[in-house]
Amino acid sequence: MDESSVRLGLFSSLYARLALGLVVLVLLLLAVNFIVMMNAGRLYLQELNQRLNRTLAANLIEANRLQIEDGHYDPAALEPIFHTYMVVNPSIEVYLLDAAGHILAFSAPTTKVKRKRVDLKPVSAFLGGDRHLPIVGDDPRDPNGRKVFSVAPVGPQGHPQGYLYVVLSGEQLDSDAAMLRNSYLLRVTLFGLAGVALFGLLTGLWLLFLITRRLRRLDLAMREFEAEDFAELPPLDNLDIRSGDELSRLAHTFRKMAERITAQVGALKQSDALRRELVANVSHDLRTPIASLQGYLETLLMKAETLSAEERHQYLHIAMRHCRRLGKLVSELFELAKLESGHTKLHREAFAPGELAQDIALKFQLLASSAGVHLDTEIPPNLPFVDADIGLIERVLENLLDNAIRHTPAGGRVTVSLTEDGNGVTIHVADSGEGIPAEELPHLFDRFYQVEKSQCGMGSGVGLGLAIVKRILELHAVTIDVSSALQIGTRFHFSLPVSA
Numbered sequence: 001m002d003e004s005s006v007r008l009g010l011f012s013s014l015y016a017r018l019a020l021g022l023v024v025l026v027l028l029l030l031a032v033n034f035i036v037m038m039n040a041g042r043l044y045l046q047e048l049n050q051r052l053n054r055t056l057a058a059n060l061i062e063a064n065r066l067q068i069e070d071g072h073y074d075p076a077a078l079e080p081i082f083h084t085y086m087v088v089n090p091s092i093e094v095y096l097l098d099a100a101g102h103i104l105a106f107s108a109p110t111t112k113v114k115r116k117r118v119d120l121k122p123v124s125a126f127l128g129g130d131r132h133l134p135i136v137g138d139d140p141r142d143p144n145g146r147k148v149f150s151v152a153p154v155g156p157q158g159h160p161q162g163y164l165y166v167v168l169s170g171e172q173l174d175s176d177a178a179m180l181r182n183s184y185l186l187r188v189t190l191f192g193l194a195g196v197a198l199f200g201l202l203t204g205l206w207l208l209f210l211i212t213r214r215l216r217r218l219d220l221a222m223r224e225f226e227a228e229d230f231a232e233l234p235p236l237d238n239l240d241i242r243s244g245d246e247l248s249r250l251a252h253t254f255r256k257m258a259e260r261i262t263a264q265v266g267a268l269k270q271s272d273a274l275r276r277e278l279v280a281n282v283s284h285d286l287r288t289p290i291a292s293l294q295g296y297l298e299t300l301l302m303k304a305e306t307l308s309a310e311e312r313h314q315y316l317h318i319a320m321r322h323c324r325r326l327g328k329l330v331s332e333l334f335e336l337a338k339l340e341s342g343h344t345k346l347h348r349e350a351f352a353p354g355e356l357a358q359d360i361a362l363k364f365q366l367l368a369s370s371a372g373v374h375l376d377t378e379i380p381p382n383l384p385f386v387d388a389d390i391g392l393i394e395r396v397l398e399n400l401l402d403n404a405i406r407h408t409p410a411g412g413r414v415t416v417s418l419t420e421d422g423n424g425v426t427i428h429v430a431d432s433g434e435g436i437p438a439e440e441l442p443h444l445f446d447r448f449y450q451v452e453k454s455q456c457g458m459g460s461g462v463g464l465g466l467a468i469v470k471r472i473l474e475l476h477a478v479t480i481d482v483s484s485a486l487q488i489g490t491r492f493h494f495s496l497p498v499s500a
Contacts (some may be wrong), residue, residue, distance in 0.1 A: 015212045024202045030197045036191075040427050046134035048149040049168050053092075057152035057164045060094070066164065075105070082107035083163075093167040095140055099160060103140060115140040118165060123151050139167060155216050169265055214247050218254060225258055233258055284328065289322035298321075332464040339471040343400030346389045346475055352498035353386050353390040353393075353425050356380040357416050360397045364405060375401075378417035386425050387499040392472045399425070404431040407490075424495040434484040444482060445470040 060066070060081050075188040082094055100122045108112055115138060126149070139145035148168050153160030185356035201219065224234040296319040300312060307315070338344055361377045368375035397416070403416045412432040419426050445466050473480050473494055484490040 014215060015208060018208050018212065019205055022208065023201060026197055026201045026204070028500075030193065032194065039396050041132065044167070046136070046148045050134045050150070052168070053168050055152075056092075056150040057166045058150075060166070061152050061154055061164050064457070066096075067161075078276070091169065095165040095167070097165050099162055101163075104162065104344070106140065108141070111209045114143045120163075122149075123163060123165070126151055127153065136186040137165070137167075214251070218251055219246075222254065229265075230258075230261050231269075233262050249460075277494050286326065289326040289329075289473045293319050293322040293326070307468075332468060336468050336471065337466055339468065344475060347391070348387055348389055350385040350387055351365050352383065353427065353496060354383045354418055356390065356394060357397060357418060357427065360394060360401060361416050363398075364401045367402075368414060371405055371408070372412075373408045374413045376413065376415045378415060380418065380420070383418060383420055383425055385499040386496040388476055388496050391494070392475070394490070396469050396472050396494075397429070399469050400429040403465050404429055404433070404490070407431065408433040412489075421495065424497045426493055426495040428491060428493040430489060430491040432489040435488055436482075436484040436490055437486065438484075441482060441484060445480070 008220045066081070094107040095103055095118070097118055098104055101118045101123070103113065103116055103118065106212075109116075118138045118140065126135050126137075134148045136146040137149045139147045150166045150168060152164050153162075154164055155161030162412055180371050225232075228234070296315045299305070300315050300319075308381040322497050357379060358377060361375055365375055401414065401416070414431045416427070417428045417430070419428070469492075470480060476496070478494050478496065480492060480494040482490065
């Protein structure tokens with residue numbers, strides 16, 4: 001593993017990144033705080049020194065009666081100033097300037113002074129009473145240095161002949177300050193500041209650990225959910241969803257999402273199982289009539305000269321029956337696919353449900369008679385009109401009647417009845433067949449579902465008719481109910497809304 005991948009692994013977690021950010025932030029704040037403290041302390045000392053010694057230069061001039069005339073001064077008057085203040089306060093430096101700022105005399109060795117002139121702009125600001133202290137001026141001992149000072153004009157007021165320029169933090173004070181920076185007190189201060197920063201850093205890391213703990217648990221639950229191929233709910237008991245904060249809402253949302261995904265995965269597995277069963281059932285139901293049709297046609301071709309007219313008619317009649325069965329199955333497949341594609345549009349209209357039921361019963365009367373089944377209708381007079389797609393409702397009644405007649409033994413009865421319940425008209429299709437077991441009823445409207453023959457005596461078929469019925473009624477926002485009892489019969493019923 002190379003160095004870049006190791007580094008990526010170390011900082012791949014949210015906690016590691018937040019911890020790194022906190023460390024960098026604390027160090028940055030520590031550095032900024034140290035710099036600000038040092039600069040603020042320096043500026044504070046400069047301002048304090050300049051305010052306390054603001055009149056120092058003026059007092060020196062008044063006490064020693066210092067005068068300058070035409071650029072000349074009395075060395076005897078200047079010597080006590082240099083000597084006294086260098087002894088009493090060696091941190092200050094005294095300079096005598098002419099009216100242009102040129103240095104005439106100073107209290108330092110000649111080799112120490114690096115400037116010949118001092119800029120008078122800070123001097124003018126100081127003498128003008130500028131309250132924004134500290135004001136720094138040129139340091140004669142440093143070509144690029146600037147320091148706080150006290151200054152006073154020498155000569156008549158308003159027409160100064162020169163200036164007494166006193167540097168308040170001289171070279172000696174800088175040396176002492178450098179020693180102070182390396183002193184024990186400063187080291188203790190720095191160690192104390194570092195200790196406070198370290199304590200704050202450790203406290204912040206601990207708080208980050210507590211805050212991100214629920215995120216780590218949620219991440220673990222998500223990874224376990226992914227490892228189970230989204231088919232099994234992960235353990236969610238340790239995800240606190242009671243505090244109401246953002247993490248709790250995120251955990252709650254994940255729980256709901258996991259439950260929904262699990263349910264959808266289960267539904268997909270069930271759908272896949274049904275699809276496999278569909279393929280098997282459709283293959284069987286298609287293969288049987290195709291094989292029979294092929295067999296009878298081959299028989300007609302091979303024995304055309306030896307078969308009598310009656311036998312040929314019988315073979316053709318059987319082949320035609322299989323063709324009709326095959327055509328019906330293919331038609332139902334296309335019809336169901338169209339209904340489930342979402343492209344079927346309802347053409348609602350008001351119609352009399354009693355007339356529609358009577359017409360369909362007449363259409364199936366011949367089929368019922370040939371099967372030995374009595375087909376009856378019970379339609380009360382003056383039923384209100386209903387609002388629905390008459391063509392699709394006709395298809396629903398046809399499928400229900402066809403299903404009832406096929407699954408009712410000879411001598412049985414199929415009844416179509418209508419009742420009004422105030423807000424709609426309920427249509428019932430009941431038969432006196434063998435009935436359907438209770439455990440089979442929830443799957444009765446599933447596509448390609450077949451009830452076991454041994455349980456109810458039903459014939460073959462892949463169960464597309466009832467699936468079409470359910471889908472048509474779903475398009476109308478109507479549900480169909482079924483009740484059944486073994487050896488008694490089965491009843492289907494649904495309600496259509498009354499037309500306005």
